[in-house]
Amino acid sequence: MKSSVIAESGKLKWIVLGRDADKSPQVIDTNQYLIVCDGQGMLLDPGGIEIFPRVLAELTRHLALDRIRVLFASHQDPDIISSLPLWLDLNPQAVTYCSWLWTGFIAHFATGKDARIEAIPDYGMRIPLPDTGAQFLALPAHYCHSSGNFSLFDETTRTLFSGDVGAALLPGHDASLYVDDLRDHVRYMEAFHRRWMPSTTALRGWVARVRALEPRLVCPQHGAIFRGPAVAQLFDWLDGLEVGQWDEGDAAGGEKSPWRAAA
Amino acid sequence: MESSVTAVWDGLEHAVEQALAGLRGHQIDMTRLFSVGVDILNASRALDTMAFELQLLAQNGVVQAAQMNHADGGQGRGEGKSLLALAEILADCPREIGPSLAELGEHCQEIATHTAHCMGLARQHVQHLKALLAVLSREAIAGGDAELVQALAATPLRSPAAPSKLARVCERWALAPELGANVGLIAERCTAALEGLTRHLADTAACLRATDSVLHAISRVGGTVNYLGINVAIEAAHCDARGSNFRQLAQDIDKTVASLQQKLAAIRDSAERGRILIKALGA
Numbered sequence: 078m079k080s081s082v083i084a085e086s087g088k089l090k091w092i093v094l095g096r097d098a099d100k101s102p103q104v105i106d107t108n109q110y111l112i113v114c115d116g117q118g119m120l121l122d123p124g125g126i127e128i129f130p131r132v133l134a135e136l137t138r139h140l141a142l143d144r145i146r147v148l149f150a151s152h153q154d155p156d157i158i159s160s161l162p163l164w165l166d167l168n169p170q171a172v173t174y175c176s177w178l179w180t181g182f183i184a185h186f187a188t189g190k191d192a193r194i195e196a197i198p199d200y201g202m203r204i205p206l207p208d209t210g211a212q213f214l215a216l217p218a219h220y221c222h223s224s225g226n227f228s229l230f231d232e233t234t235r236t237l238f239s240g241d242v243g244a245a246l247l248p249g250h251d252a253s254l255y256v257d258d259l260r261d262h263v264r265y266m267e268a269f270h271r272r273w274m275p276s277t278t279a280l281r282g283w284v285a286r287v288r289a290l291e292p293r294l295v296c297p298q299h300g301a302i303f304r305g306p307a308v309a310q311l312f313d314w315l316d317g318l319e320v321g322q323w324d325e326g327d328a329a330g331g332e333k334s335p336w337r338a339a340a
Numbered sequence: 341m342e343s344s345v346t347a348v349w350d351g352l353e354h355a356v357e358q359a360l361a362g363l364r365g366h367q368i369d370m371t372r373l374f375s376v377g378v379d380i381l382n383a384s385r386a387l388d389t390m391a392f393e394l395q396l397l398a399q400n401g402v403v404q405a406a407q408m409n410h411a412d413g414g415q416g417r418g419e420g421k422s423l424l425a426l427a428e429i430l431a432d433c434p435r436e437i438g439p440s441l442a443e444l445g446e447h448c449q450e451i452a453t454h455t456a457h458c459m460g461l462a463r464q465h466v467q468h469l470k471a472l473l474a475v476l477s478r479e480a481i482a483g484g485d486a487e488l489v490q491a492l493a494a495t496p497l498r499s500p501a502a503p504s505k506l507a508r509v510c511e512r513w514a515l516a517p518e519l520g521a522n523v524g525l526i527a528e529r530c531t532a533a534l535e536g537l538t539r540h541l542a543d544t545a546a547c548l549r550a551t552d553s554v555l556h557a558i559s560r561v562g563g564t565v566n567y568l569g570i571n572v573a574i575e576a577a578h579c580d581a582r583g584s585n586f587r588q589l590a591q592d593i594d595k596t597v598a599s600l601q602q603k604l605a606a607i608r609d610s611a612e613r614g615r616i617l618i619k620a621l622g623a
Binding site: 137 | 460464471474475522529
């Protein structure tokens, strides 16, 4: 697993941990993001149990482990947050933030009775990183793709963690960390968005919200980070995309659907 | 230098993979241990049903013996009197099993709780240990220290002392203070998980031992019921046609007690299986 600093301003740093060449091919590739400010850390979408050892090993380079103060889960999926009990074992005092919709669900990842899980209301909130004065904006991203979903925006570095929006299924671990021009990248994103994003209305609403914030970087949980002109290109592309699409006729093997034989 | 370390590390990786495979095998054994608790619980539920059946049979015997006694003139003479006395004692016996079954249920719950903790701790231990090894491999290769990599390879990973040994190995490297502290913290969590695991396995073993005395108590009651059933059969043989119901009763008791002893044997087998697993798990 590799890690790189992607944004920096004063004592505030954004670090991406990903491109894990050693992971099982069955496990979808994920990006984990660490925000470090004044020696305190916030981990965004810490990932699944399977990749936990390598994320932890890489994280040891950047932060004292007992300084992981906040865990942020954009939504409830296993690749996002199933490693939660292992992080809490390292630092039981860490506070986990996720949509109010999922607090009772992620507690099923065996977090124990003392886990501090804070519910983010539907309209969002500012999440503080204790003892630093830094705050980050949890921005509604409902139905992009989960029904209770949040992005996270840092007003200091203008970095947006977009969760599954802008995600791409890249062919290899050696792919570029950044997207500078969207045209070549769309082919890795399109099928993912059409299928995983359930609502065109919700997606356009999200684009309108984040455009107004004028991010410099858009950091998805899968794939590559958008910077420079690729940020506006991404928003334009998302604005023109119809999602929540599944045409049985187009689906491979659609003719063999068991329901057809049964109907 | 780095290439020689990498070569040694390749060998170590194989050793680590084997050790982790062993740990994964242990996780499977934990799950089996959990299922031992479930098996005992299911068998004890079957015992509960059998105790209820015995109770019904005995109460039925009390009613019939009372009727026979009444037919004898209600003077407490003849076969009716002795059958009534036997049936009344019999009716009390299954009640004696109740507290033992309740105790057995509590032990099963404890076994389930301890083994569930064990499964969580085993997962935690494996994942933290993997992280520790990933850090050490990275630093060993970066530091070009083949000797240390060999020392790591020689460390038995399943030993509770292994994580702190691994962390101590790191002390020879000039790690940044924060990284050194991180390695120490991960090692500490690994050790804590193993210690917790050992403690819960010891508690599981104690629960399995405790089931022995409960099984002994239930078996003793079963023996008494069996003895009373034989006496009912003997008394019934002295009766005329009126004794046929009691002969049937004695046969039914005999069958139920035989099933009860079979279930007890099954629980003993499960407990023994649990003890073997705990031994294999090294507790």
